[in-house]
Amino acid sequence: MFRIANLSKEFAGQKVLDNLNLNIEKAEVVALVGASGAGKSTFLRSLNYLEQPDSGSIEIDQFKVDFNTISQEEILALRRKLAMVFQQFNLFERRTALENVKEGLKIVKKLPDEEATKIAKEELAKVGLSDRENHYPRHLSGGQKQRVALARALAMKPDVLLLDEPTSALDPELVGEVERSIANAAKSGQTMILVSHDMNFVGQVADKVLFLEKGQILEEGSPKQIFNHPKKERTKEFFASYKRTFI
Numbered sequence: 001m002f003r004i005a006n007l008s009k010e011f012a013g014q015k016v017l018d019n020l021n022l023n024i025e026k027a028e029v030v031a032l033v034g035a036s037g038a039g040k041s042t043f044l045r046s047l048n049y050l051e052q053p054d055s056g057s058i059e060i061d062q063f064k065v066d067f068n069t070i071s072q073e074e075i076l077a078l079r080r081k082l083a084m085v086f087q088q089f090n091l092f093e094r095r096t097a098l099e100n101v102k103e104g105l106k107i108v109k110k111l112p113d114e115e116a117t118k119i120a121k122e123e124l125a126k127v128g129l130s131d132r133e134n135h136y137p138r139h140l141s142g143g144q145k146q147r148v149a150l151a152r153a154l155a156m157k158p159d160v161l162l163l164d165e166p167t168s169a170l171d172p173e174l175v176g177e178v179e180r181s182i183a184n185a186a187k188s189g190q191t192m193i194l195v196s197h198d199m200n201f202v203g204q205v206a207d208k209v210l211f212l213e214k215g216q217i218l219e220e221g222s223p224k225q226i227f228n229h230p231k232k233e234r235t236k237e238f239f240a241s242y243k244r245t246f247i
Contacts, residue, residue: 001023001024001025001026001059001060001061002023002024002025002026002058002059002060002159002160002191003022003023003024003058003059003060004020004021004022004023004024004047004056004057004058004059005021005056005057005058005059006019006020006021006055006056006057007019007020007021007043007046007053007055007056007057007067008020008053008054008055008056009039009042009046009051009052009053009054009215010054015214015215016039016042016215017039017042017043017046017053017215018214018215018216019216020043020056020215020216020217021217022210022217024160024191024193025191026189026191027189027190027191028191028192028207028208029186029191029192029194029205029206029207029208030192030193030194030206030207030208030209030210031193031194031195031196031202031205031206031208031209031210031223032044032193032194032195032209032210032212033195033196033197033199033202033209033210033211033212033226033238034211034212034213034218034238035213035238038212038213038214038215039212039214039215040164040195040212041164041165041195042215043195043212044084044162044164044193044195045164047082047160047162047193048078048079048082048084048162049067049070049075049078049079050084052067053067054067055067055068058078060081060159060160061159063077063078063081065077065078080108080109080156081158081159081160082158082159082160082161082162083152083153083154083156083158083160083161083162084153084161084162084163084164085146085149085150085153085161085162085163085164085166086149086164086166087164087165087166087168087169088169089137089142089145089146089148089149089169090149091137091145091148091149091152092137093136093137093138094136095136096133096134096135096136097124097129097132097133097134097135097136097137097140097144097148097151098117098120098121098124098133098134100137100148100149100152101119101120101123101124101148101151101152101155102116102117102119102120102155103152104152104155104156105119105120105155105156108156109156119155120133120151120155121133123151123152123154123155124148124151126151126154126181126184126185127147127148127150127151127181127184128147128177128181129144129147129148129151132144132148141174142169142170142171142174143170143171143174143175143177143178144177146166146167146169146170146174146178147177147178147181149166150166150178150181150182150185154185154190158190159191160191160192160193161185161190161191161192161193162192162193163182163192163193163194163195163196164195165195165196165197166178166182166194166196167179167196167198167201168196168197175198179198179201179205182194182205183204183205186205194206199227202223203223203224203227206223207222208220208221208222209221209222209223209225209226209227211226211230211232211234211235211238213234213235218232218234218235219231219232219235226239227239
């Protein structure tokens with residue numbers, strides 16, 4: 001069980017996250033949707049302390065941290081339980097795909113090189129990149145870079161995988177290969193929180209959808225419930241606008 005309680009964050013006196021509460025079951029995929037500025041990315045970045053929340057707590061099985069009293073050791077422990085895939089890949093340009101995936105295993109998990117290499121090769125194979133493991137990022141397409149980033153995150157065996165619009169920086173023709181890799185990870189039982197504007201993909205991969213508005217969870221339910229039968233007027237407006245724009 002992954003439990004988030006009373007998560008709040010302000011920027012310059014403006015509430016970006018307003019007392020958010022969320023429970024996620026093991027192997028569940030939760031998608032955050034909403035307009036730009038609703039707080040989706042800040043929510044993800046606050047979970048692993050890339051943004052410092054003003055208040056709230058996180059509980060992952062027996063591990064619990066309170067953001068009011070969190071220590072440096074607890075921050076490191078929290079980050080070992082979460083892994084994040086960003087929009088812009090964030091790969092080390094002077095390291096190969098294999099070396100990028102191995103890095104966290106060796107530095108954070110302190111695994112010997114032989115074991116780290118074995119795990120990295122397995123994860124690259126899962127995202128279809130065995131033939132690119134010795135390529136540097138400059139020789140990879142955007143979709144391949146993002147799949148390396150995904151393999152790097154999954155290699156750490158996180159309790160929860162955080163995905164912040166993982167396909168938004170990609171050309172349309174490259175989106176499918178990344179989404180397939182994410183969907184395969186979901187099928188394997190990886191717990192995820194996904195931020196995405198691709199509602200077709202959200203509908204395929206998510207178990208639960210949260211609609212965020214002004215830092216609050218305005219509505220939640222299955223993809224079918226939220227997309228086709230929203231209850232709140234604001235949610236109805238958002239999806240009506242989305243359909244006019246994209247469909």
